[in-house]
Amino acid sequence: MSVRIDLLPKKKYVMPGNSACAGCGMMIGLKILGMALGEEAVLSIPASCASVVQGLGPKSGIAMPILNVPFASAASVATGISEAFKQLGVNGKAVVWAGDGGTADIGFAAVSAAAERNSDVLYIMYDNEAYMNTGIQRSSETPKGAWTTTTPTGKREAKKDVALILLAHGVPYVATASIAYPQDLYRKIKRASEIRGFKFIHLFAPCPPGWLFDPSLTVEVARKAVETGAFILWEYDNGEFKLNPPSSSLVDKKRRKPLTEYLKLQGRFAHLTEEQIRQMEEEIDHKWEFLLKFAQAASRR
Amino acid sequence: MRALAVLKTALTGNYAVAHAVKMARPHVIAAYPITPQTTIVEKLSEFVERGELKASFVNVESEFSALAVVYGAAMAGARSFTATSSHGLFYMYEMLWWAAGSRAPIVMAVVTRTIGPPWNIHDEHNDILAIRDSGWAIAMASSVQEAFDLTVQAFKLAERAYVPVAVGLDGFVLSHTVETVELPPQEVVDKFLPPRNPDLPLRLRPGEPIAMGNLPSDDRIHAEHLKNIYKAHQEAKKLVKEIDSEYGELTGREYGGLVERFELEGAKYAVICMGAWCGDAKEAVKSLRREGVPVGLMRLRFVRPFPDEEVEALSDLDKVVVFDRDITPAGGILGREVASVLGRDKVVNVVAGLAGVDFKAEEFRKAVKHAIEGEERLMLL
Numbered sequence: 001m002s003v004r005i006d007l008l009p010k011k012k013y014v015m016p017g018n019s020a021c022a023g024c025g026m027m028i029g030l031k032i033l034g035m036a037l038g039e040e041a042v043l044s045i046p047a048s049c050a051s052v053v054q055g056l057g058p059k060s061g062i063a064m065p066i067l068n069v070p071f072a073s074a075a076s077v078a079t080g081i082s083e084a085f086k087q088l089g090v091n092g093k094a095v096v097w098a099g100d101g102g103t104a105d106i107g108f109a110a111v112s113a114a115a116e117r118n119s120d121v122l123y124i125m126y127d128n129e130a131y132m133n134t135g136i137q138r139s140s141e142t143p144k145g146a147w148t149t150t151t152p153t154g155k156r157e158a159k160k161d162v163a164l165i166l167l168a169h170g171v172p173y174v175a176t177a178s179i180a181y182p183q184d185l186y187r188k189i190k191r192a193s194e195i196r197g198f199k200f201i202h203l204f205a206p207c208p209p210g211w212l213f214d215p216s217l218t219v220e221v222a223r224k225a226v227e228t229g230a231f232i233l234w235e236y237d238n239g240e241f242k243l244n245p246p247s248s249s250l251v252d253k254k255r256r257k258p259l260t261e262y263l264k265l266q267g268r269f270a271h272l273t274e275e276q277i278r279q280m281e282e283e284i285d286h287k288w289e290f291l292l293k294f295a296q297a298a299s300r301r
Numbered sequence: 302m303r304a305l306a307v308l309k310t311a312l313t314g315n316y317a318v319a320h321a322v323k324m325a326r327p328h329v330i331a332a333y334p335i336t337p338q339t340t341i342v343e344k345l346s347e348f349v350e351r352g353e354l355k356a357s358f359v360n361v362e363s364e365f366s367a368l369a370v371v372y373g374a375a376m377a378g379a380r381s382f383t384a385t386s387s388h389g390l391f392y393m394y395e396m397l398w399w400a401a402g403s404r405a406p407i408v409m410a411v412v413t414r415t416i417g418p419p420w421n422i423h424d425e426h427n428d429i430l431a432i433r434d435s436g437w438a439i440a441m442a443s444s445v446q447e448a449f450d451l452t453v454q455a456f457k458l459a460e461r462a463y464v465p466v467a468v469g470l471d472g473f474v475l476s477h478t479v480e481t482v483e484l485p486p487q488e489v490v491d492k493f494l495p496p497r498n499p500d501l502p503l504r505l506r507p508g509e510p511i512a513m514g515n516l517p518s519d520d521r522i523h524a525e526h527l528k529n530i531y532k533a534h535q536e537a538k539k540l541v542k543e544i545d546s547e548y549g550e551l552t553g554r555e556y557g558g559l560v561e562r563f564e565l566e567g568a569k570y571a572v573i574c575m576g577a578w579c580g581d582a583k584e585a586v587k588s589l590r591r592e593g594v595p596v597g598l599m600r601l602r603f604v605r606p607f608p609d610e611e612v613e614a615l616s617d618l619d620k621v622v623v624f625d626r627d628i629t630p631a632g633g634i635l636g637r638e639v640a641s642v643l644g645r646d647k648v649v650n651v652v653a654g655l656a657g658v659d660f661k662a663e664e665f666r667k668a669v670k671h672a673i674e675g676e677e678r679l680m681l682l
Contacts, residue, residue: 070399076369
């Protein structure tokens, strides 16, 4: 299924004048979520950038119902909403909109439990690869080598692959997505919302002040991450694994753009030596190999 | 209504709570096991599995998530319940405040237990008292029957005051002790506890934009909200009495509201205590009365809202002996709470029964006598 961008719903769910930073990648994602599920979703949002850019209470600049919740609780709160709706006969989708810290770090036990229970929740992790709300501290989603305020000489450890970990829980739907490919994201949200059970979308969402790039380049940075193979678009739908375009044509690494095209746009990688970049390329190759083998093993069809 | 058949049966405190929850017809239950709470939710999961209770039973990975699940359910309009003890209650700490701050009408059983180290599963009140400033209403039963009654009443209080309610019962002393219990007919509970309004404290429905908990445009909005929680607790004082009376009319069991008064007529001294051991304290009071000591007893059924007015009514007495089954670096919690109403000169605080150490009627009798005759303000027994 392909989605034409001019046919996407026109109603705005993210109002202008909100307090997000210029060029915020997460807010692009939230707009797409509104287009896809604006009339059906009830959001649980844990402590994150998303919890502070909604507009100032008692008003809100997001035209969806939102329950703001403690940092580690979103997957569980959404489970409660989902079970309440089931018991009360309400048609609605419990959706979590959470950052990488709230998902992969502090909230991970609750995410894993919701997945293991197969609770009827759509969980979207917008990944800006650090604790941006508190001022750019390292998370388990920060890539190796990246500068943050708590890794001043670059992070030494690798990025945790949350989507694959969730896939290993045996849930019906897991996907990665990027704000640079809104039709793909829209389609994945729509598809996920048709499925009963736990659905997880890992959404790549660049952060201009956190990654140190010009706010006009958000989409460009996100696109380069995919085109260089640093971030891979894939989808696991009820036992079937597939790569999505353009990642599906980048299995042969010769077709990928040089990694430096992605790195050089961002100040957080400015300190890397050529040797470090070469290592990074090797690790990306390894990630592709691992993913493809994992995918083969995971696919039931 | 009393003509309807009452079922007289024998239950442990935990099973009595489970039966009360079942009769309250909750939509969502979530819990994580911890001794001595566990048999409440085991029984509830049986009720759900057997189809005797139409509800979602959610098994979670932690107490924090247990409260988060029932919180989400409550905010979406469902009647919801969880139960815990001790370390589990403390693992919920952040959610406790968030639930109260959201005015979520949740009911939670707290089966009281010591806090480690060392690991010890026996009874103490430090756990439930440690959440006293979180915005939850806190009640404490003194019998298996009252554990049942308070649980049913707690849903009504939560759903009228928009304050979450913790119902305490002493670990093992009540939770695992079988007593005779009268279960009211389901029709009586249904009459007492109609379905909750799913649209308060807010209406969380798809297609209806609203935001709960985003940053305030003005800190004064937040400040007003905090003052409103205080006001809700003041209002809850009246509601507790009304609910107790209404329940009494339907079931024949009325307890006295925020406190139970025992032998206070003509008393010069009063004992104040909370929980199951008040039964032993009452035996001691009876024995002292026989000796000619003019002593009565006030049992705290609620510590939040705190029965300030009821305690203040003891201000003409010579001495008030407050028993705490808890200890803090500043003394007993209830001792200090009572002293904040009556002044320090009037109060003797007895800290006893810590870590589940037995404290019987005879020990109560001796302690009260010693407190009345001596000059001590704090007795650590």
